[in-house]
Every structure is written in C-alpha cells, then in structure tokens.
Amino acid sequence: MVNYDFRLTNQRAIISEYLKENHDHPSVEEIFKHVKNKLPRISKKTVYSTLHFLCDEGLIQEVEVKGVQRYEPRSDPHHHVICRACGKIIDIESEELSSHALRVGKQIGDFDVESSNVHFYGMCKECKEAERNERRS
Numbered sequence: 001m002v003n004y005d006f007r008l009t010n011q012r013a014i015i016s017e018y019l020k021e022n023h024d025h026p027s028v029e030e031i032f033k034h035v036k037n038k039l040p041r042i043s044k045k046t047v048y049s050t051l052h053f054l055c056d057e058g059l060i061q062e063v064e065v066k067g068v069q070r071y072e073p074r075s076d077p078h079h080h081v082i083c084r085a086c087g088k089i090i091d092i093e094s095e096e097l098s099s100h101a102l103r104v105g106k107q108i109g110d111f112d113v114e115s116s117n118v119h120f121y122g123m124c125k126e127c128k129e130a131e132r133n134e135r136r137s
C-alpha cells in the first residue's frame with residue numbers, strides 16, 4: 001500500500017526545499033525538472049497543484065515575469081529588478097520603498113491595500129556587456 005499522505009508531504013517538502021536553495025525564482029518548468037529527478041513518477045499537474053497549495057499556505061510566493069509564473073520562498077516584503085533581455089530576477093530589499101509604496105497605496109480609495117511589490121525593468125550587467133560586444137563586432 002502506498003502511503004499517500006507521506007508522498008504528498010514529500011512533494012511539498014522537496015519543492016519548498018528546492019525554492020529555499022534556489023533564489024533565482026525558478027519557473028514551474030525548472031521546478032518540475034528538479035522534482036522529477038527525485039520523484040520520477042510525479043506529473044506536472046501535481047507540481048502545479050503543490051505550488052498552488054504552498055502559495056495558499058503562505059509558504060512560497062509567485063512572481064510573474066513576461067507572463068511566466070516564477071516562485072520563491074515567502075520572505076519579507078521585497079522588490080524585484082528584472083532583466084528584460086534574459087529574464088533574470090534579482091531581489092531588492094528596501095524598507096524605504098516598501099513603506100513609500102504602501103503609503104501611496106493607502107491613498108487609493110475604496111480599496112484595502114495590504115502589500116506592494118515593485119518591479120524594476122532594465123538590462124543586467126551580462127546582457128548589457130553582450131549587447132555592447134555585439135555592436136562592436
């Protein structure tokens with residue numbers, strides 16, 4: 001007999017462990033690849049529902065970049081710098097920005113703003129260098 005509960009907890013543990021160790025905001029595709037190494041019979045659908053479960057429980061959070069859902073362990077409120085060329089996401093912590101964004105949010109009428117997440121878009125150092133080299137050649 002398969003211990004269903006154990007298997008379920010196992011999936012959750014593997015996914016949240018993976019996110020704790022990989023701070024580069026992996027996509028479902030990347031998470032699936034990793035989990036499949038450990039649990040070869042897992043389906044992508046199960047990975048999706050496990051991710052949704054962990055989000056609902058507040059253990060992890062979702063960041064959407066260019067229409068792709070990415071995941072990270074739940075942490076203190078923070079913001080993201082996103083490279084528009086390679087899609088790399090870097091965490092930015094700024095108490096100043098968080099409280100300012102919340103202050104702006106509180107002025108929105110008829111809406112109870114609880115949190116905010118600012119995304120900065122631009123080019124990372126590597127992509128900028130690659131672009132510069134391309135222009136030179």
Ligand SMILES: [Zn+2]
Binds near residue numbers: 084125
């Ligand atoms: Zn880049």
Ligand SMILES: [Zn+2]
Binds near residue numbers: 078079090
């Ligand atoms: Zn983040």
